[in-house]
Amino acid sequence: MKFLGIIWGNLKRKKLRTSLTLLSVFVAFLLFGLLCTIKESFTAGVAVAGADRLIVRHKVSLIMTLPESYRARMERIEGVSSAVHFTWFNGIYQNEPKNFFATMPTDPEPFLELYPEFLLPEEQKQAWLTTRTGCIVGRALADRFGWKVGDRLPLMSPLWPREGDEAWEFDIVGIFDGAKKGTDTSGMYFRYDYFEEARANGKGEVGWYGVRVADPDRAEDVARMIDAEFANSPFETKAEPEGAFIQGFAQQIGDIGTMLIAIVSAVFFTILLVAGNTMAQSVRERTVELGVLKAIGFTNERVLALVLVESCIIAIIGGGAGLATAWLITLGGSPAPSMLAVFYLPTYYILAGIAFIFGLGIVSGFLPAVQAMRLQIAVALRRHA
């Protein structure tokens, strides 16, 4: 502790250089934090997928519909405890495709029961069950457009025109939160009975099913049984665990996600290299002083520690500020809600960032520190000339 003064003095000696180095470390870790956030968003949902849930869709493609009657047939299959259907509504708000958000009709009661990660206050739930035109919106979505409970929400749907070609009207009766950080609250759900009654075509058709299995360990078996149940019918299904479905969907973004991440990782390490080099440089310039310290009785270990602590301080202050800023930015919500629905910095990436911070401090300080430690006093003192 008593040597903090020396370290502080060293940091202050070239204020400009110290601040520039701090700033580049800051930028590197800011970038790191945001990169991890984007990466998390690309694979959003995998981490929070329910292990006891399956997704059942039309075998040919997700855009093909299934009969609503499949629900009852699925619930009769052994190992299935409940099923609820969704349909891709493709609602367009204010006739502006940029305002895109997910809109789906579903059955309120089984839906809330099957997806406990959507937290809806009890009185809002009751309001949804009693309001035919009621809909619930996620917190992120409500914040994005500044909606509150009681607002009226008109949407157009090119896929599902309403009878008479009028706009669909919904009443926002609830705003749901996510139970976990990764829960997607950027969507809107409304009642299937209202949808079914008012749609102009495709009556009795739904998009896909969410199915709860009684025993998560048997999820794969149940999926096979569901597919077998509907094999050779005009509507064959493909059932798979929710995690696998989301993973597969994330794979569709494919190469772009991988490339972005590869590129930004390259950036991160380049900046670290440059900053590390500067930090090492500043130690090398002080060889003589380190020689003096040793001449007046500092042990090798103490010199090593002095140098390492100094480089770690720069890494911790710069990197910590960078990570914290990235975290603060994610609190502000997604800058591109239609592309990155979930936008948060997961704890494991924060921990990885902290590991990188110490890595930077130790690696950039270590080489010059070892050199300094091995230095013979006489050589060091002579180096000046």
Place this chain on the structure above:
Amino acid sequence: MNWLLQVISISIFSLRTIPQRTGAALATAVGIGGVVAVFVGVLSIAEGFRAAMTVPGGKDVAIVLRSGADSEMTSGLTRDETRLIADSPGIVRGAEGALVSSELFVMINLPKRSTGTDANVPLRGVEKAGTEIRGDLKIVEGKMFELGKNEIIAGAGAARAFAGLDVGKKIRVGQNEWEVVGLFTGGGGSAESEVWTDAAVLQPAYNRGDTFQSVYVKLTSPEAFQTFKDALTTNPQLKVKTLLQSEFLAEQSSMLTGFIQNVGVFITSLMALGALFGALNTMYSAVSARTREIATLRALGFGATPIVLSVLVESLFLAIVGGALGAAAAYFAFDGFKASTINFQTFSQVAFAFTVTPQLLVNAIIWAAIIGLVGGLFPAIRAARMPIATALRET
């Protein structure tokens, strides 16, 4: 002494001292090279995607969707509507009738060759005139599909990216089997990422009845577009929106290109900041290491401006060398890289190649030069302002 000569001689002098500071100089060049590589790399994704979604010419092809539809996927038109559209003025009429193709646009799941995971591959049903409307469509392997048969042709991009799309192979879609009989290039826009077949065969396979999703027409001239569009808008029996194919494609790719560009510019700006701090550090240490030298030059009668300029020349030199290396690295690493991704606006895959355009390289070097200039300017000013006497005494 000649002012210009001063600038040149000090600049050469300082450039020749770079080898003595290899580490720091290299760090600057690498930092700036990294910025340039990232800039070029990320934006080449956007350029490639845009290139895949544009159509050469395309000013005489119009597409008609149901009004309110934001893509072919969400559009729907009945047979009666497509007939009315085909009868409108402004369309080329040949020996076999009007050049009109009513089309279906659906999806099949095919595994990606790279990962083996399912991807939404667009499957388009076209009518006979469909290929003629897109003038540049060429069968490069196998043959064209026959009308009325379960035969498909695959775009070259789709065939490269998705498993099963090889000539002679069969793929199963629901209850039906389809034979891949040919591969094609061209077709405009993202056609090369698609699989094509006869619309009349596709309708029953996807339970579509006698409906379509879009109508493509060949216009007699680009000027005929207004006539055609007006005829459709004023027809009370139709509720449609009419777009030039080029406009339509630009709209369909706007979200993804916009996103990649924003991410690219944002990352590059942050990285440029990081590199700028690095460059500033290097140049400040370069100047401080040469304090006595610079003071000596001043004492000998060299002016302040030549000193400033020489420092700038040095940092510009480092920046441009680093930038050029970064640009070259990015060009070799990224140009032509084949990739595919999902376009959320159409909910289907687009196969494309990263494209490093000359414009991109020029912009990248400009970025590098700006970083070099800014990174050198402040240290240069400090160098010029040093009081000669104290600087000479400095160790």
